Amino acid sequence: MDRPTTPSRPPLRSVLLRSRKHTVLGVDPQHLIRWFFGGNASIAVIVLVLIMTFLLREGIDFLPTYRHELQTYRRAGLEFCDIIDQPLQQNQTLSSSLRQAVSASLETLSKSARDRRDAAFLLKRQIEDKTTQTSESLSQALEKTPPLPPEELAVLRSELQKAAAAAAASLTYTDLFSAAEREQLQREFAALTPEVTDLPPLLQTLAADFTAKDREARTKFASLVQAQEEFEAATEPLQEVVDELKQHAQETKENAVEFEVLETNRLRLLEAAAKEKDPVEKASLTKEAEASFTEAVNLAERIQAITSRATELREQVEKYALVIEKAAAVLPTDAGTGVARTMVNDVRAGIPVHAQAMRKAAAQLDSWRWDKPVSIFTVVGAFFFGTSWITNSSWQDFFGFVPLLSGSLVIAFIAILIATPVSVVAAIYTNQFASEREKELIKPVIEFIQAIPSVVLGFIGISLVGNLIKDVSEWSWLQWIPGFPIQERLNMFNAGCLLAFMAVPTMFSLSEDALNNVPRAYIDASDALGATKLQTVFRVIVPAGISGILSAILLGLGRVIGETMVVLLVAGNRIAIPDFSAGPGAIFQPAHTLTGIIAQELGEVSRGSSHWQALFMVGIVLFVISLLVNWCARAVARRFEPHKA
Amino acid sequence: MSADSAAKTTPPPVVQVRDMDFCYGASKALFDINLEVKYHRVTALIGPSGCGKSTLLRCINRMNDRVPSARVTKGEVLVKGKNIHDADVDLTQLRKQVGMVFQKSNPFPKSIYENVAYGLRIHGEKNKNALDEAVERSLRHAALWDELKDRLSANALALSGGQQQRLCIARAIATLPDVLLMDEPCSALDPISTLKIEELMSQLAREYTIVIVTHNMQQAVRISDFTAFLHLGKLVEFSPTEELFTNPREKLTEAYLRGTFS
Ligand SMILES: Nc1ncnc2c1ncn2[C@@H]1O[C@H](COP(=O)(O)OP(=O)(O)O)[C@@H](O)[C@H]1O
Ligand SMILES: [Mg+2]
Numbered sequence: 065m066d067r068p069t070t071p072s073r074p075p076l077r078s079v080l081l082r083s084r085k086h087t088v089l090g091v092d093p094q095h096l097i098r099w100f101f102g103g104n105a106s107i108a109v110i111v112l113v114l115i116m117t118f119l120l121r122e123g124i125d126f127l128p129t130y131r132h133e134l135q136t137y138r139r140a141g142l143e144f145c146d147i148i149d150q151p152l153q154q155n156q157t158l159s160s161s162l163r164q165a166v167s168a169s170l171e172t173l174s175k176s177a178r179d180r181r182d183a184a185f186l187l188k189r190q191i192e193d194k195t196t197q198t199s200e201s202l203s204q205a206l207e208k209t210p211p212l213p214p215e216e217l218a219v220l221r222s223e224l225q226k227a228a229a230a231a232a233a234s235l236t237y238t239d240l241f242s243a244a245e246r247e248q249l250q251r252e253f254a255a256l257t258p259e260v261t262d263l264p265p266l267l268q269t270l271a272a273d274f275t276a277k278d279r280e281a282r283t284k285f286a287s288l289v290q291a292q293e294e295f296e297a298a299t300e301p302l303q304e305v306v307d308e309l310k311q312h313a314q315e316t317k318e319n320a321v322e323f324e325v326l327e328t329n330r331l332r333l334l335e336a337a338a339k340e341k342d343p344v345e346k347a348s349l350t351k352e353a354e355a356s357f358t359e360a361v362n363l364a365e366r367i368q369a370i371t372s373r374a375t376e377l378r379e380q381v382e383k384y385a386l387v388i389e390k391a392a393a394v395l396p397t398d399a400g401t402g403v404a405r406t407m408v409n410d411v412r413a414g415i416p417v418h419a420q421a422m423r424k425a426a427a428q429l430d431s432w433r434w435d436k437p438v439s440i441f442t443v444v445g446a447f448f449f450g451t452s453w454i455t456n457s458s459w460q461d462f463f464g465f466v467p468l469l470s471g472s473l474v475i476a477f478i479a480i481l482i483a484t485p486v487s488v489v490a491a492i493y494t495n496q497f498a499s500e501r502e503k504e505l506i507k508p509v510i511e512f513i514q515a516i517p518s519v520v521l522g523f524i525g526i527s528l529v530g531n532l533i534k535d536v537s538e539w540s541w542l543q544w545i546p547g548f549p550i551q552e553r554l555n556m557f558n559a560g561c562l563l564a565f566m567a568v569p570t571m572f573s574l575s576e577d578a579l580n581n582v583p584r585a586y587i588d589a590s591d592a593l594g595a596t597k598l599q600t601v602f603r604v605i606v607p608a609g610i611s612g613i614l615s616a617i618l619l620g621l622g623r624v625i626g627e628t629m630v631v632l633l634v635a636g637n638r639i640a641i642p643d644f645s646a647g648p649g650a651i652f653q654p655a656h657t658l659t660g661i662i663a664q665e666l667g668e669v670s671r672g673s674s675h676w677q678a679l680f681m682v683g684i685v686l687f688v689i690s691l692l693v694n695w696c697a698r699a700v701a702r703r704f705e706p707h708k709a
Numbered sequence: 710m711s712a713d714s715a716a717k718t719t720p721p722p723v724v725q726v727r728d729m730d731f732c733y734g735a736s737k738a739l740f741d742i743n744l745e746v747k748y749h750r751v752t753a754l755i756g757p758s759g760c761g762k763s764t765l766l767r768c769i770n771r772m773n774d775r776v777p778s779a780r781v782t783k784g785e786v787l788v789k790g791k792n793i794h795d796a797d798v799d800l801t802q803l804r805k806q807v808g809m810v811f812q813k814s815n816p817f818p819k820s821i822y823e824n825v826a827y828g829l830r831i832h833g834e835k836n837k838n839a840l841d842e843a844v845e846r847s848l849r850h851a852a853l854w855d856e857l858k859d860r861l862s863a864n865a866l867a868l869s870g871g872q873q874q875r876l877c878i879a880r881a882i883a884t885l886p887d888v889l890l891m892d893e894p895c896s897a898l899d900p901i902s903t904l905k906i907e908e909l910m911s912q913l914a915r916e917y918t919i920v921i922v923t924h925n926m927q928q929a930v931r932i933s934d935f936t937a938f939l940h941l942g943k944l945v946e947f948s949p950t951e952e953l954f955t956n957p958r959e960k961l962t963e964a965y966l967r968g969t970f971s
Binding site: 583585586588589590591592593594595596599603604607608 | 770772775800801802803804805808809811813815816817818819827828830831832877880881884
């Protein structure tokens, strides 16, 4: 009876109007949710911008501060001294080589005599150590003023003799001595008493033997010895002048810095006084400011004391250069041993170069001007291309970036060189050849590496990898490897190995993803043409995934450059540009890094100092490098991925 | 006529499928298939989707081997008289003899030249001249040479859809296979590209034996000499195309052709 009726439709107008029921404070919840998500995304962007601003704010002042410091360095005359002092450092190296060569040469003749003498003296010392108590009580007894009765002394004496005899018998005599000599030594040692200060006769002979041998050696290598002595002597007058100037410059600098501190203090007080309303307070502030007043250092006058000696300095340098060149000319071509001979030859080659460098430096003295302003470009150059990072120095702080950058780059390079084949090969294997069960094992294991705290890895690097590398480097059949045997357990190679280990998970996972993303259709096509599995993998899958693999490598590089803990613990922290003249073996040298230096020094410097600001500059550069690497990774990923387009 | 010339006029079938059952794991996909593919003829496989056309096609070059647990459970497949499941058959050689073109064009992200040369390279051809010749011949056969001869080093992915599919055909025929398997090669293409490929196929049929899966019955009529109709994994009817379309033997075929199909 009631037929189904079509439900009446609402009037059009009310349909089109927005429903008011589901609004929160008059806002559609859809919008709220959108804002919520959008807000979270933008927080990330905002934080990034904040980080950048913060870094820039702290770091950008570095340039003016450093400029000011370099200006003082110049005006006080430190720079002038360094013109000569820097190349003069080479003198130390040459001189030490020469000294080593001389002693190695002398040893060829005198070594056995010296060893015999030293061994005998060592034995004597051991006897004396063992009989200290008895011999001391005897000497005390002997010194008593009413002298002790002779029988008591005799008792003490016999005790000492017994002790000495026992000690002499218990010693092990090296086979440097013949049987007869051993016997004689034992006898003489047993007879030691505190009253006799003369050496036992055999010891005297041994000492005399050595002296004779040494004299003989010195006559045999007379020319070498003489050259060495001349070389050392030549340095002295020049060094004296330089030291004198340096001291003067140092004083100037200290005074200038002190004046600056006081002056800023005074100005600040005056400013405060100007603002102060209370007249009593105001008066006291003004008084304090006046107390802080000091005479400005007359730089022009003080520098006069240094520059006026330029001519003298130049003459000294010339004299020095002449003398050492003469010394080089008379250096004998022969030395006692092969090692000594190469050392002498190195020195012979090194001296003219050094002399030339000294002359060149001396020539610069004239054109040096104390009041030449330090341009901002010089400062930027001094930071980015400066080759020394010297802080807390009593002489002058330098903030040169190159040693840190080179350390970071070499370590990153080693790490990537090791990690790339490992992770890419592992990714190819896992993605293409491994069975399901193997995949289930390999992937979590490699990804777990990421969970290892880097400080633990650093620990492993110090305690395990370092020793391992050092031990391996001493194997005789590996000596063809440049840099072997290594000197330092903590070095760039060690850090590179550990960083490689840390980078593997990132690079492995991303490479594996890249291979996974290679379209199935390519594999179908290759299979259908009769390709073997290996051919498909290496001719189709890997080339098609190469962009993903490259970007994985770049992201790994980003990870490696930013890593701190491991390099801080393991890289050896020597702030110096690796000596690349050593060839590839340079990777076994210690170094410091951009990240390590910040972690190590930031906690110790005072806020706002130039050192603090320099560290922030390093941070900025690090940040920029990371951005660049990531950007490259993205660009690469897009560039070679046509099947994703 | 001598027996010799008789053999020439009717060469032996290139592909023979005999009493074949095929299973994906526990579920049977093909039942007791018998099929003979004639030398230098186009054979079309038609049927509703899911009936096993692709599966049958992939049995001929053993592409199903890659599906774990998929296997022929009964019968045999012969290519040029040789059972392709014999232990002494080299799979790479089989696939060199039996080329395949897929539904969706899939050139490698390499240059046009490298795409065509790929099949030869993986079979060990290193001679530059031989490769050049093969590339030119294959592209000419695929009617692409005139369009592409000036940009052989361009990336193949920059080509249009139809060109890509023809490039895939060129790639498949570069190794001079005896049989060319095509799985709905035109289904993703516009009508003009489809037409070009159909023209191409009638050209190719002079030199190759073609097995083509198609959804489009007009296409089957236009290009094929023989047609096989499959339904639910069974080969319902297999006869010369004209006969099958004008005078089907089976009711099921007729129903399918009419479109009154449940
Ligand atoms: N890889 C596979 N694994 C399991 N079953 C499959 C697979 N491929 C196809 N099948 C099944 O086999 C039957 C035939 O498929 P297919 O040959 O692709 O049909 P057609 O190409 O005729 O549309 C379908 O029922 C399908 O579900
Ligand atoms: Mg299909």
